[in-house]
Amino acid sequence: MLISRMTVYRIVGSLLLLCAVLPLSAETWFVRQDGGTRYSSRVHGGQCDGKADAPYPGKGSNRHCAFSSAQYLYLDGTYGVSKWVIAGGDTVVIRGCAALPGEQNPHPPDCRIGYGNAVNKAGICFGVADCGIPPPPSGTATHPTKILGGCAYGTYTCSPVVGYPYAKDNLAQIYGGFGLGVVLHLEGSRYVDIEGLEITSHNGKCTRVGYPQYPSGCNSGQPWSDFSNVGISFGNTSSNLLLQDVYIHGFTGQGIYGPIGGPVALNRVSIDFNAFAGWNFDDGHSTPDAPGSTITASYVRMEGNGCLEEYPIVHKQFPALSCWDSDDGGFGDSWSGQNSQLASFICDHCVMAYNTKDGFMGPHTMIHYLKITHSESYGNMGQQWKWGTSQGATTIFENNLTVGNCRRMAEPMPGARPGFNRYLGLFCRAAGDIFSFYGAPDSTLLFADNSTVGYSATTFDLSCQTPNACSSSNFTFRNNIVLGFLDPKYSTGEVPGLFYLGDPSVKVSTDHDLFYNLRSRPCPHFGATNLICSSPEFVSQPPSRLTSESQMDHFNFHPQATSPAVAHGIAVNGLTKDYFGVPRPNPPTIGAVEPER
Numbered sequence: 214m215l216i217s218r219m220t221v222y223r224i225v226g227s228l229l230l231l232c233a234v235l236p237l238s239a240e241t242w243f244v245r246q247d248g249g250t251r252y253s254s255r256v257h258g259g260q261c262d263g264k265a266d267a268p269y270p271g272k273g274s275n276r277h278c279a280f281s282s283a284q285y286l287y288l289d290g291t292y293g294v295s296k297w298v299i300a301g302g303d304t305v306v307i308r309g310c311a312a313l314p315g316e317q318n319p320h321p322p323d324c325r326i327g328y329g330n331a332v333n334k335a336g337i338c339f340g341v342a343d344c345g346i347p348p349p350p351s352g353t354a355t356h357p358t359k360i361l362g363g364c365a366y367g368t369y370t371c372s373p374v375v376g377y378p379y380a381k382d383n384l385a386q387i388y389g390g391f392g393l394g395v396v397l398h399l400e401g402s403r404y405v406d407i408e409g410l411e412i413t414s415h416n417g418k419c420t421r422v423g424y425p426q427y428p429s430g431c432n433s434g435q436p437w438s439d440f441s442n443v444g445i446s447f448g449n450t451s452s453n454l455l456l457q458d459v460y461i462h463g464f465t466g467q468g469i470y471g472p473i474g475g476p477v478a479l480n481r482v483s484i485d486f487n488a489f490a491g492w493n494f495d496d497g498h499s500t501p502d503a504p505g506s507t508i509t510a511s512y513v514r515m516e517g518n519g520c521l522e523e524y525p526i527v528h529k530q531f532p533a534l535s536c537w538d539s540d541d542g543g544f545g546d547s548w549s550g551q552n553s554q555l556a557s558f559i560c561d562h563c564v565m566a567y568n569t570k571d572g573f574m575g576p577h578t579m580i581h582y583l584k585i586t587h588s589e590s591y592g593n594m595g596q597q598w599k600w601g602t603s604q605g606a607t608t609i610f611e612n613n614l615t616v617g618n619c620r621r622m623a624e625p626m627p628g629a630r631p632g633f634n635r636y637l638g639l640f641c642r643a644a645g646d647i648f649s650f651y652g653a654p655d656s657t658l659l660f661a662d663n664s665t666v667g668y669s670a671t672t673f674d675l676s677c678q679t680p681n682a683c684s685s686s687n688f689t690f691r692n693n694i695v696l697g698f699l700d701p702k703y704s705t706g707e708v709p710g711l712f713y714l715g716d717p718s719v720k721v722s723t724d725h726d727l728f729y730n731l732r733s734r735p736c737p738h739f740g741a742t743n744l745i746c747s748s749p750e751f752v753s754q755p756p757s758r759l760t761s762e763s764q765m766d767h768f769n770f771h772p773q774a775t776s777p778a779v780a781h782g783i784a785v786n787g788l789t790k791d792y793f794g795v796p797r798p799n800p801p802t803i804g805a806v807e808p809e810r
Contacts, residue, residue, distance in 0.1 A: 239302045239356060240264060242286065246309040246322040248279030251298070253289040263298065266306065281311040283324045283387055284337060287347055290314075293340035295347060302356035307385040307410070308363035313337055318439070320415065323386040327393030331436035334391050345395045346387075352404035354453070362409025364458070371409045371458040375483045376514035376564060378628070379529040384411040384460055389441030392433055396441055400448030400471070406455040407445075413463040414441035417524025421465040422488040422544070423537030423636060427521075431465060442466035444487070448496070449503045450474040462486050463522040471496045472553065474503040483514045486522035486533060489544050491515040491568065494578075495551035507557045519545025519569025519594075520633065530628025531567070538569045538594060538639040545569025545594065550578025554603070557582035564589045567622060569637065571595035579603040579653075579678075584610075587792055591616035591768075595642045597667075601651035601678060608650075608658040611785070612792050612805045614770050617647035617667020620703055624762040641703065646674040652719060653678045656686040661785045663693045664770045664792075664804040666751075668700040668759065669709055672731070676715030683718040690723040692782040694749045694804035697730040698765070699758045707732050708757070725783045727803050730757050743781070749804065750776040770806045778803035 242263045249260025249269030260269050261278040263285065269278045280286065286305060287297045299305060309322025314337065317330035327344045329336020338344035352358035362385030364371035374382045387410060389396040396412050399405065419431035419438045431438040444461040445468070447454075452475020461468040461484045468484035469492040484491040492515075494502070520533035537543025547568045558580045565572035565588075572590035574580075581603045590597035590613075597615050602608055619641035622634050643649070647669045652658065654677075665672065672695055677683035697708040711733045712721055724742035727749055736746030748754070750773045755764040770792070772778050782801040790796055792805040802808060 239304070240299065241304045241306065242299055243279035244281070244283050244286070244305070244307045244310060244324070245279040246281065246311045248281035248311070249276065251280055251285035251289045253298070255291045255294070256289045259289065282313050283307050283310055283346070284313065284326065288337050288341065290337040295341045297347065297350055299350060299358070301350040301358055302352045304359040304361065306361050306363060306366040307387070309385065323388055325390060326387050326396050327389045327441065328391040328437070331391055331439065334437060343394065345389065345393055346397045348398045348400050348402040349405050351402055354404060357404040357406050359406045359408065360410070365409030373458040373481055373483070374460050375481055375512060376485065376516050377530055377532070379526055379532060382411070382460070384409055384458065386411040386413065388413045388415050390415060390439040392437045393441040395443040395446045395470070397445045399445060399451045399454060401450045402454065403451070403475070404453045406457065407459055408455070408457045411460045412444040413461070414465070415524050416440040416463060416465065417522065417534060420488055420521045420535070422521070422542060423535070424542035425636070427535045427636070440465050443470045444468045445470070447471040447473050449500050452476060452503070454478070455480070456482050463524060464488065465521070467491070467493045468518070472500050472502040473506045473508070475505065476507045476509070479508070479510045479513050481512045484518070485514065486517040486520050488519070488521040490549050491518040491547040493546070493549045493551065494553045495549065499552065502553050502555060505556045508555060508559070510560045510563055512562045513560070514564045515547030515568060516564070516566045517568065518547050519543050523630065528628055528630045531626050533629060533633040535636060536569050536622070536633055537636050539642070540639040541636050543569060546571050546575065547593070548574040550575035550600070552577045554579040555581070560585045560588055562587045565593060565597070566590070567592040569594050569622070570642070571599050572597045574600050577601055581606050583608045585613060587612050589614045592618055592621040594619055594622060594637070594640050596646050596649045598647070599649040602653045602656050604653045604655055606653055606656040608656070610658070610660045611662050611788060613663045614792060614805055615647060615663070615665040615667070616765050616768055617665065617669040617672070617709070618762060618765045619645050619669055620700060621762045621765070627763070627766070641669060644671065644674070645669040646671045646713070647709070648672060649674045651676050651678050652683050652686050652688065654682045654685050658688045659691070660689065660693060661691045662782070662788055662801070662805055664806060665694065666696045666698065666765070666768060667709060668698040668703055670705050671710045671713045673711065674713045674715060675719045675721065677718055680716060681718045683716060684720065686719070688719065688721045690721065690726055692725050692785060692801065692803050694727045694778060695729070695731065696749055696751070697732070698755070701758065725781065725803060727778050745777050745781065745803070747777050749778050752809070770804070771809050772802060772804065772806065774808050776808065779808055
């Protein structure tokens, strides 16, 4: 059978297109402390090709063995040259690193990223303007590029730290220093998986945030202080990225920085004790997120942001050297949206704790679909929860625990360094609401099966992005417990209010809720359905008038068997288990937690 020339062209074109999107021969590259220097066409004396999980045998060049440093993946020591040796769709396995030539104070098997020393900053970065890890080559949906710690390669055995108390883990550590701006760049990268890494800075001696600068300001000239500013940076073309079993901490700026350009997933990630913020979406140029950008977060913790971390870590439960807020040159958000526009944000098993500003996420963040489940927020100095929505948005907030104790960091913390809070003063900023929602026209909010306690001035501050335009929106509260306390050291001198409606168009409906010890006295005048106005009788519930901030630490949200909340809720579609995974009977208990059985 004869085939036309045009058909041949089409077949060849299709094959060429297929070759362009799929890696022809994906490679696996290895980094080990006992590996060797990198062989390249420019460095013929390099010891290893980086393609075998094997040590350098001790002699010869271009041997089939691992690199001895993660920096050999993009540097070979040639002046001014930084280029990945890997291709899109390849896998990198980092087991540990040796000290590089010219490095000062190395910490093998941890991997120094960036400049080698305090004087000429060179090492193998000599002549390279930015010696952080450059954006990895993009992979594809079926063949993502993978940057893995050793625990994430082969048999999956990563056991990361997810929040404090600090414990030893088996993640591969990469750390930046001597004035490095960013450890790992992901601007423009697509289909890249980052797994099994601890990303940090061995600092603890200087800060670029806060006033006064304690213990000292970082020196940005010879001799350079050994600090790094950012863990990971994104851009609005970064998309289809996965961070899994990743622990980011100890930076003078942000743990993560910049907007996103598409789907980003975080699974078992901790972003803690970064002196400015946890994740700041504002890149300093008001760059918007790309349309359709999404975040899916599962088991993510944000703690102690706004605080400079100790190094070495001594106070393992709360290793803050010093903290600052917005009144003294600091910041302190965990997630900081800053005018971000996201198509969706899903947060399951997220924890935001003891950050020096807000827990989640800022009123100027426009989120079209927001779902927060099985999550906690407590001890943050601003609002515990804070977000904005776009027109036609859907918000679902279910099975969450909240403690509105915005003055917690004014007092000593268990396991913390004495005086860590000496510069803090902006407690309960922005009126100290526990929740601040900015709704939008034609939107829905379902706030169901949550337990909230606290002493902040207002529990729910509800407003509208467009004045007088939210009459078409629906704010529904169902099966929730709100319990107020009095903190005599807080300036209001009263228990919290329940609802503050910042816009006259906002309408609220409630049913099967329990509201108690609140200033606005919702019972019996609120006009709700099946409203309970007596104590929820939590296990070990503190007295209504607090005498110490520590009384709300480790709050036990289990109701006693005699609680009026037990078996007085109404079934909510899809909510078959409580916060701790206990099956819910029908009728369920009001609040996020069934009683202990």
